Amino acid sequence: MNILLPPYISILCIYTTLAFAIYLLRNKENVAEKNIKNYKHLVYLIFFVFSWQTSEFMAVNLSLQQEQSAILWKITLSLSITAALSTLYFIVNFLQIKNRRILYISTLLVFIETINVLFTQNVISATYKTSNGQTLFEKGSISAGIGHNILLVALLLLSLGFIVNALKINSVKRASIRFLMFGVISVILPQILFGVIFPIFNLPTVRIGQISIIFVVFFFYKAVSEKSSIILSKQYISIKTKFIFVFALISLGAVILTAIPTSTLLKNLSERTQAKNISIQVENASKDINTFLDEYASDALFLSNLGTVRRLEIDQIQNEFFSLAESNSDYMQVRLIDINDQEIVRVDSDEKSTRIIDEDKLQNKVDRYYFTDSIVLNQKEVYMSKIDLNREGSPPQIEIPINPTVRFATPFYSPDGEKLGIVILNVHANKLLESLNHNNDVRFTDESGYFIAHPNSELEWGSPADFDTGYNFSLELSSQDIEGMRSEQTYYSKGQQGLVYANKLTLYNNTFFVYTALDYSVILQDINNLQISLLSLGALYSILSLVFAEIASGFVVKNLIEIRKTVERINKTKEIEYLTINSHDEIGEISILLNEWARKINLTNNEIQKTVDNQVRQIKNNEDKLKEQQKALMNVLEDVQEEKQKAEQHSTELIKFKLAVENSSDQIVITDPEGYILYANPILEKITGFSVEESVGKKAGSRELWGGIMEPEFYEVMWTKIKKEKVLFKGQIKNRKKSGEEYTASVTIVPILNDKGETIFFLGVERDITKEAEVDKMKTEFISLASHQLRTPLSAIKWFLEMLIDGDLGTLNEEQQKTLLDVNTSNERMISLVNSLLNVSRIESGRIIIDPEPTELKDLIDGVLMELTPQIKEKEISTIVSIGDNMEKISIDPKLIRNVYLNLISNAVKYTSKNGEIQIFVSHNDTEVISAISDDGIGIPKEQQDRIFQKFFRADNVIKVETEGNGLGLYLVKAIVESSGGKVWFSSTEGEGTTFWFSLPKKGSMKKKGEVSIDS
Secondary structure (H helix, E strand, O other), X not given: OEEOOOHHHHHHHHHHHHHHHHHHHHOHHHEOHHHHHHHHHHHHHHHHHHHHHHXXXXXXXXOOXXXXXXXXXXXXXXXXXXHHHHHHHHHHHHOOOOOOHHHHHHHHHHHHHHHHHHOOOOOOOOOEEOOOOOEEEOOOOOOOOHHHHHHHHHHHHHHHHHHXXXXXXXXXXXXXXXXXXXXXXXXXXXXXXXXXXXXXXXXXXXXXXXXXXXXXXHHHHHHHHOOOOXXXXXXXXXXXXXXXXXXXXXXXXXXXXXXXXXXXXXXXXXHHHHHHHHHHHHXXXXXXXXXXXXXXXXXXXXXXXXXXXXXXXXXXXXXXXXXXXXXXXXXXXXXXXXXXXXXXXXXXXXXXXXXXXXXXXXXEOOOOHHHHHHOOOOOOOOEEOXXXXXXXXXXXXXXXXXXXXXXXXXXXXXXXXXXXXXXXXXXXXXXXHHHHHOOOOEEEEOOOOEEEEOOOHHHOOOOOOOOOOOOEHHHOOOHHHHHHHHHOOEEEEEOOOEEEEEEEEEXXXXXXXXXXXXXXHHHHHHXXXXXXXXXXXXXXXXXXXXXXXXXXXXXXXXXXXXXXXXXXXXXXXXXXXXXXOOOOOHHHHHHHHHHHHHHHHHOOHHHHHHHHHHHHHHHHHHHHHHHXXXXXXXXXXXXXXXXXXXXXXXXXXXXXXXXXHHOOOOEEEEEOOOOEEEEEOOHHHHHHOOOHHHHOOOEOOOOOOOOOOOOHHHHHHHHHHHHHOOOOXXXXXXXXXXXXXXXXXXXXXXXXXXXXXXXXXXXXXXXXXXXXXXXXXXXXXXXXXXXXXXXXXXXXXXXXXXXXXXXXOOOOOHHHHHHHHHHHHHHHHHHHHHHHHHHHHHHHOOOEOEOOEEEOHHHHHHHHHHHOHHHHHHOOOEEEXXXXXXXXXXXXXXXXXXXXXXXXXHHXXXXXXXXXXXXXXXXXXXXXXXXXXXXXXXXXXXXXXXHOOOOOOOOHHHHHHOOOOOOOHHHHHHHHHHHOOOEEEEEEEOOOEEEEEEEEXXXXXXXXXXXXXXXX
């Protein structure tokens, strides 16, 4: 068994090696030209040692899977033996040994061993444990062979032999050679003991190779720093280098202090995160299953309550079943079976067609389990079969490709309450299973644990009723987990294999299990990724520390060099110079003392007299300036008197203005250009709860007072308008009172500018509109709910009207036909109103989807004109379409923008007289694409133009011309254009016509997630 060292010791060894490398690199200029080769070999040696230590540290301390860790151990062992070979190369070159044959043989052996290590499946020879007892690998799982260690020791012994021999014959470099010998011995002894002898006798060993590296670095440093060394001609460690070493030690301490507790913290955090993720996955999947099955159980109940079914009107039932099956691709089969087990209606549906089965092909189902199980149910009870694979043919065989199916059945009754039979609905389960397969971690099983949905599709459908493979959840769950899932509605387990989260679903007469089993390898992978990120940050921190040390030390050394150069020039020229160093530290104090010394030397009688003359001249100049200042002061006093008179004149007006402001029901605040409150009227306390005294001097609308709860984008837009664009800002905002209660306010902010156009104040007026906003929200929600509820009956009315008009229920006379057409027209208007109301509700609530795609605006316009062709021809209106040159596709939501064109063009057609003209222009500039729709119709009254985009508003002259309409079209146009990043405006003259413009950003609209699309 191998005992691994704590990580902080490894980090210390790595930093020791790195420090020696920096020492060598910074003393490169002290290397004699003839010894460059020796210097390079030493640098290579330190590089391989550093790489070896870093690789072993990662292999030990990263939470990797065994295969990944094995790869790092292979690299570690390869680098260790390469470092031993590099030691041999350095010793041979340092001692100037001319026989190089031994190097070639050693290189070949190391190459062979490296290939053997890298391409051998098993790498490590014994059980490895960390210093706290955690087992990384069990004995026998990995094997490198003692031969690897013997080869490593042999290379080091060979180096030691050369060193010992050199001691006998070389007296010049004896001190350096002796230090090299101590360095090699410090590696050989632990390697022989723990790498060869202990493994032979199967004794516990300690990997102390990294500790020995500290001694190697120390002795090699002493060797190359000796005066007799031929590598470094002089021993010199600059202040800059010392400064860098200090910062390296600081960064080392920081890394060690953060690295030790981080691993445990990351593991716990990852485990909690993964547990939360799998619980969300299972809960979402359970919700999808419930929703899917409940939907079609409700469909079965709906079919059983149809009036035609209860009255057994067979022809009508066939038609209704046919229409339902054709409109719903999930329906496989809809059947009606009477009380005597005989099919009386059957409609089959597949991808190709929907068919009503002839009467002579209807079957008796007395022996089918779903009939016997469902015929005994009471009214409004639903039977649901297992989810299994559909079978076809005689004898029945599983349909290929497979077709998962679930059946719903419920009894139906006559109007008198007599049980007449059952309604059976066969439904494709593919849609449900596809939604579950989008999440690769969720498993869905039946009551016996056979997989209905699994990340590995080969394990699905293993029940005896399907493929009978026997695959079920016992393949990946322990018996304890299975028992827990069966006994608890929601089950969570943290076992040896990993995390398990499960829901037991009891739906109608069936039980299902939805669960996720997460192997610990996934968690370890997350931890590994986080640890790698942490190590990267640690390395980056160390590099930045060294860079900072390099820059900072440069400033310090720069001043010292300046002092040295100045002193050298003074010694050489005998002329006094002054230092220009302005640093506020000890060096600055030294420069001040030196400058003072120079000043005293240079001070002569002539200079003193010159100073006196200068002072007299300065006094005279000051006297002249004093007279000028007196004159200027008199002018200022005159100006002050004049301004005082003006102030008295305005005083009365200011008093009136102050009374009006302080008695206003609106909150009025004046701030400086940075938003800090200078004045606030008393109503501030009533609205926000903050007194004027505690508000003045603080930033208006900040979290410290009543604001700061809106999205950052809101404040960015507000500040851009009032501070950069210097224009009025108006909008609604949510704020928080001192009591913590939130309220909605209408806010208007105006920048106050001086003569130079600079902002000197901001004037803000705020009104509490919480009640109005709540009422508006209630109205919007009511309209949305009412519209949604009206949509289904209106669609049913439309369906029945179309059946009546088409004569499906009998031939109509002319008067009946005309009446039904009028009713149908009114119903269509109602449907249009409902759709408009729903669109308004979706936009106002932010639920509308914006899904931009490259779109030709010409195609949208042509499509709208094609749709409006009957109305255009009826009024004999001429249309002119002009689209600018080089018009490229623009990224917009085509459904939304088509709705804009449709509303604007249909309005132009509707309110243009016969033989009139409509013009449609599209152009672009660098940033926008602009569309214009112009007509020569009735126009908009000037006094009503400011209300034209309001909800439900219709101008007076429009109502006289066209009584039908809901006043929502232009409101929708404005909402859609603005949500797409554009703006809309118009010009109009009553009796002459109207032109509407709207712009869209040329870069396209922003994608927005939502729940529904427009008109869906």
